[in-house]
Amino acid sequence: MASAEAHRVRPSIVVGVDPDPSQRMALAWAADEAARRRMPLCLVHAEGAPTGGYRKTDVHPSWEEWNRTLHGAGERLLQGAVAFVEDRQPQVPLSALLAEGRPAWVLREQAREAAEVVLGSRHLGREKEVFTSASVALPVMAHAPCPVVVVPEPELIIQDPSYVVVGVDGSAHSATAVDVAFLQAALHGAVLRAVYVQSPERFRGRDKHTVESECRSLLSEAVAGRTATYPDVEVHHEVVHGHPVEELAKASAHAMCLVVGTRGHGGFTGLLLGSVSQGVLRYAQCPVIAVPQPRHDRY
Numbered sequence: 001m002a003s004a005e006a007h008r009v010r011p012s013i014v015v016g017v018d019p020d021p022s023q024r025m026a027l028a029w030a031a032d033e034a035a036r037r038r039m040p041l042c043l044v045h046a047e048g049a050p051t052g053g054y055r056k057t058d059v060h061p062s063w064e065e066w067n068r069t070l071h072g073a074g075e076r077l078l079q080g081a082v083a084f085v086e087d088r089q090p091q092v093p094l095s096a097l098l099a100e101g102r103p104a105w106v107l108r109e110q111a112r113e114a115a116e117v118v119l120g121s122r123h124l125g126r127e128k129e130v131f132t133s134a135s136v137a138l139p140v141m142a143h144a145p146c147p148v149v150v151v152p153e154p155e156l157i158i159q160d161p162s163y164v165v166v167g168v169d170g171s172a173h174s175a176t177a178v179d180v181a182f183l184q185a186a187l188h189g190a191v192l193r194a195v196y197v198q199s200p201e202r203f204r205g206r207d208k209h210t211v212e213s214e215c216r217s218l219l220s221e222a223v224a225g226r227t228a229t230y231p232d233v234e235v236h237h238e239v240v241h242g243h244p245v246e247e248l249a250k251a252s253a254h255a256m257c258l259v260v261g262t263r264g265h266g267g268f269t270g271l272l273l274g275s276v277s278q279g280v281l282r283y284a285q286c287p288v289i290a291v292p293q294p295r296h297d298r299y
Contacts, residue, residue, distance in 0.1 A: 011115040012040040012095075016107050016136065017081045018120045019045070026120030026151040027081055029287060031089040033149075036187045039115060040093040043081050045074050046106035047098070074098045104139035111144035118149045137281065141262060141290045147180055149257070151287045158286075159254035162190040165286075166259040167248050167276065168222045169196065173261030175222060177291040181259040182226045184289070185233045188256050192235045194219050195251050197244040215239040245279030252284040259289045 015030035027043075034041040047070050078096045085094060099106045111117045119137055141148045166181035168174050178194065185192040196215045219237040227235065240247045252258040260277045281288050 010040060011113065012042045013037070013116050013118065014042045014044055014107065014110045014114040015118040016103060016120065017043050017045040017077060019077065021077060021080050023120050023153050024084060025153050026118050026149075027084055028088060029149060029151045030118040031085045031092060033116065033118070033187075034092045035089040037115070040095065041085060041089075042110065042114075043078060043085070043094065043096045044107060044110055045078050045081075045096075045098055046103040047071070047074050047100050071098065104136045107136065107140045108143045111140065111146055111148070114144075114146050116147050116149060117144055118151060121150050121152050138278070141277070141281075145292060147289050147291045149287055149289050150281060152285075156286055157254055158256055162188055162256045163193050164188065164190050164257055164259065165193045165195055165248065165251045165255045167197070167244065167261070167280070168194050168219055169244075170218045170222065171261065173263055173291070173293045175261075176293055177259045177261035177289075178222050178226065180289060180291045182223075182230045182233055184257055184259065186230045189232075190256050192223075192233050193238055193251060193255075194223055194235060195238045195240060195248060197247045198239055198241050199244065200241065212239060244276045245283060248276070248280050249283040249285065252280070252286045252288075255286040257287040257289050258284045259291060262290050262292050 013030050013034045015026055018026065030041055033039075075098060078098055082094055082096055085092065097110070107117060107119070117140060119140065121137060137148075137150050141150075164181050164185045166174075166177055168178060181192055181194070184190070196219050198211065198215055216237060216239055219239065223235055223237075227233070238251075240251075248258060248260070258280060260280055262277045277290055281290070
């Protein structure tokens with residue numbers, strides 16, 4: 001009898017394939033991530049609604065015709081995406097899924113067994129893409145049990161030496177984000193900037209030096225233990241003053257990625273993610289990795 005270990009599903013990187021074949025930054029990130037982590041990559045395209053283009057005077061095609069046309073377009077799109085990844089990272093094991101349904105729902109389902117989900121976002125239209133009812137990023141981030149990466153278009157300039165930024169606030173969800181940030185820094189051979197944003201409202205009326213010392217102690221505690229696992233990662237502790245979204249967005253300029261924690265599952269997306277994780281998704285100048293708490297820590 002085969003053992004349970006033999007039947008265990010190997011976790012993969014899942015990437016949503018944009019219907020615009022010119023948008024390839026998310027695919028590139030996902031392919032490189034799969035290569036670095038030696039994981040399979042699953043390309044997913046969801047057919048959520050009929051395509052436009054039929055004039056009112058036209059005779060609408062039958063449902064079967066429309067379905068065949070849509071499937072054909074989806075298959076061609078996936079074939080192009082597979083060819084792109086094979087050219088970029090030929091050693092990565094690939095699979096492709098053409099699914100029916102709303103993209104956010106399809107990707108949330110695929111996230112159940114994934115190590116990471118990667119989505120694209122056109123940078124100039126990020127506010128519209130992220131915050132309208134048609135958004136894919138927020139629903140997936142709100143319900144996925146794994147980290148979700150949102151990669152902007154077009155490609156941004158990364159500083160040399162490269163660095164990863166992680167927001168730290170002492171909470172359980174930021175502690176999980178620190179784990180992911182260390183992994184990313186190690187994979188990229190990058191410096192890790194652990195940033196604590198000291199909000200004036202939070203420490204109003206307290207001694208400035210005492211608060212500064214407490215923040216630095218919190219940062220030290222947040223990274224404690226990880227340096228043994230990742231001895232080659234150079235870590236910088238940074239305490240800055242201001243609004244968390246604004247300061248993390250500034251820190252993200254030319255970064256490899258910005259890592260933030262999210263608060264976990266629930267029914268209302270806005271309350272789920274919190275103002276900081278939503279805000280950095282809108283304003284960050286690099287890919288954002290939203291990290292949920294482990295299931296046993298959620299409430």
